[in-house]
Amino acid sequence: MSLFEDTYKTITSPSEGIYRDKGSKFIAYAYPLRGEDQVKERVAALKSEHPKARHHCWAYRLTPDRSVFRINDDGEPSGTAGRPILNTLLSYDLTNILVVVVRYFGGTLLGVPGLIHAYKTATVEALNAAEVVELTTNDVYRVSFGYEQMNDVMRIVKEENLGVLNQAFDNRCALELEIRRLRVNAVLERLQKVTGVNMVYTDTR
Known part of the structure; x- marks a missing residue:
């Protein structure tokens, strides 16, 4: 954020998106986020809602200057889940947001490029379904x-x-x-x- 910029973009309410590939299902959940303390409870709630899912991967960005972020691959190969989710948040220039992608494994390995594409696409679907607002x-x-x-x-x-x-x-x-x-x-x-x-x-x- 530049010295003279005092606006940022976030989402107003939770949204969902879904992507399927070779039997695997990727369900993305986007949430507005006020603080890091909310992340654990959101992820825990999704784990109890989807107990049979193989992975619950996530990324978030916080603060108006977009300086706080974290990613979690939750057992997927490093760089194939949390990073593509975060990169999508970067390309949409969103902050104060958490995206969790729940994956049901379909029995066929997708490989690194396939996983990156799947997590990115599921995130895009959730963000496209969200209402984006610009705040000061x-x-x-x-x-x-x-x-x-x-x-x-x-x-x-x-x-x-x-x-x-x-x-x-x-x-x-x-x-x-x-x-x-x-x-x-x-x-x-x-x-x-x-x-x-x-x-x-x-x-x-």
Whole structure:
């Protein structure tokens, strides 16, 4: 992701695709993914749903800058399953996504080229069935201020169309704001001009 790019593509909901070759069946499941902790439970659920399948191979990409990824061949020859799945995610430029391909062995060996083609094609089928959405990369800031600054702060929130994730209004007020990355500097500059406002960066999503 370049310095000036603040969007990324992912899928909105789970989708499926299927590919058959010489009796073997490859069922691909694509899932939107928020964190690595979801991977284990997704794979475990598919293993219990398909207990007779020979392999459950997968790949995922995470984070808006696409920097986190992992692959698993689950017993297939190295480079024939997880890598083609990941390469397909790369070619579609998707992130925050997990694809698991469940293989039922049909009794005939497909060879390395055949396996690569099968895992890639099953993944393509699942991605073609998915709804792809482009999202913005947003930085999250915790903004605190006195009650008397409420109108000034809320005007900026409204004019800049900022997402409010959490809010607490007391003698001292606090907002958790989602600010599109390309607008962060401009928004922070506006907030800094309001007397008594403190801002702390907390997250990127």
